[in-house]
Amino acid sequence: MLPERNTPKAKRTRQAVLNAALALFQERGFEATTMRDIADRASLAVGATYYHFRTKDEIVLALYGATLDAAEAWVRELTRSTPDFAVRLRGAIDQALAQLAPCRPFLGHLAGHVFIPGSPLSPFSSESAAMRERAMAIMGSVVEGSTLKVAGEFRPHLQRLLWLYQMGITSYWISDRSPQQRNTQRLLSLTVALVTKLFAVTRVPILRQANGLILSALELGTGRLEQAA
Amino acid sequence: MLPERNTPKAKRTRQAVLNAALALFQERGFEATTMRDIADRASLAVGATYYHFRTKDEIVLALYGATLDAAEAWVRELTRSTPDFAVRLRGAIDQALAQLAPCRPFLGHLAGHVFIPGSPLSPFSSESAAMRERAMAIMGSVVEGSTLKVAGEFRPHLQRLLWLYQMGITSYWISDRSPQQRNTQRLLSLTVALVTKLFAVTRVPILRQANGLILSALELGTGRLEQAA
């Protein structure tokens, strides 16, 4: 029952560790930063750090999770300002990336764990599950009340699909070495348009016959996600 | 300049290590098997093991690579026996999974690293570049001389796309907990049909306008894969 202590002192110390870790990760990367380094910079002993965070990875996860708060607020604004689906989708992802920018250099080490469901490797699957839920809920708000055109039977899968799409973009962005990550921007422009069109196409009568196939596949895939342990 | 020694003795020792590792991974999993265990079982000192494999991960990679030999032979047979694209694709993937079956329990470890950019275990990394090439070449043979219908401009991307598809299926299979991995079989049936139809649809005139968009996105994506270091 270690995590999420709520005494004021614990909160302060948690924050101190996060600050130290973020600074060090940015300075020298994830691998090159040892738990002893983090503890030192936070003026603590190693053991104390482990009192507040179960593992080194959990620190990264906490840093990542902090950005979700901002993302949720931002999307509330965004959905109020426009119903245009493409604009909303692009805006949500842009904002998420901007938020994550300081973490970009070391985020690669977490990316895999975050979105590989049921990976026996990841000891935080329950923690990352909570974040998945939050991130998917954000995509839910993007869709809700938007101009999106899509065959009705896809609605229940939309937030999962869009979340997957965002994950893909994010993982591209993480290893995008072009200046200012321009390639990610270009890929975003292309694929946001593509995704929008693709959804629209699901309503074309002649193509509609394939929807059943797609849905079955989606449901199978979803089943796996649910059982993630 | 450590790897790939070609003296007969080195080859024998490499094989002994692989045998020991495979047995231990199957008995108790990847994490629970220490390098000392592997060395012991292979009647070697730890250092000797590291003389033949740079890291523990490289052992997994070698075990995985061993299956490619069989896959290549099998696909040569398969393409001779039928030109039907769907049958070939399904056959190639089925065979690959059957081949990997003994490794399934601990391949999850590999799967976790699949999407971590820069991880030596990632299929995008330079370490596994050779294997990637071979696996993609196999998909090339599946397409070549097959009944596949697809818009010509996609041809250059086919083997990469199909390889990605296979990766997706494999990663699903790895964490598929249904008995006999039935869900994977069902997903395969659905998606092989889907993929075939999807390719065919790229030739429909009305939809053809989106092909440019898709191709641009593909090329951007490809760029990243090339530069993976």
Place this chain on the structure above:
DNA sequence: TTTGTGTCTTGAACGTGTTCAAATATAGTG
């Protein structure tokens, strides 16, 4: 003030993957 009960902190110690200088085996050459 003293005692008691939780909340934090400490740092030595453990297990793991990995490295390395030194020792040994092997093979090629005179």
Place this chain on the structure above:
DNA sequence: CACTATATTTGAACACGTTCAAGACACAAA
């Protein structure tokens, strides 16, 4: 066979993530 160079092996040592028993601290009740 002896000599040399290269290929292989050894096991102690290292660094890092992690654990844990013991202690320090805060603060309420007596």
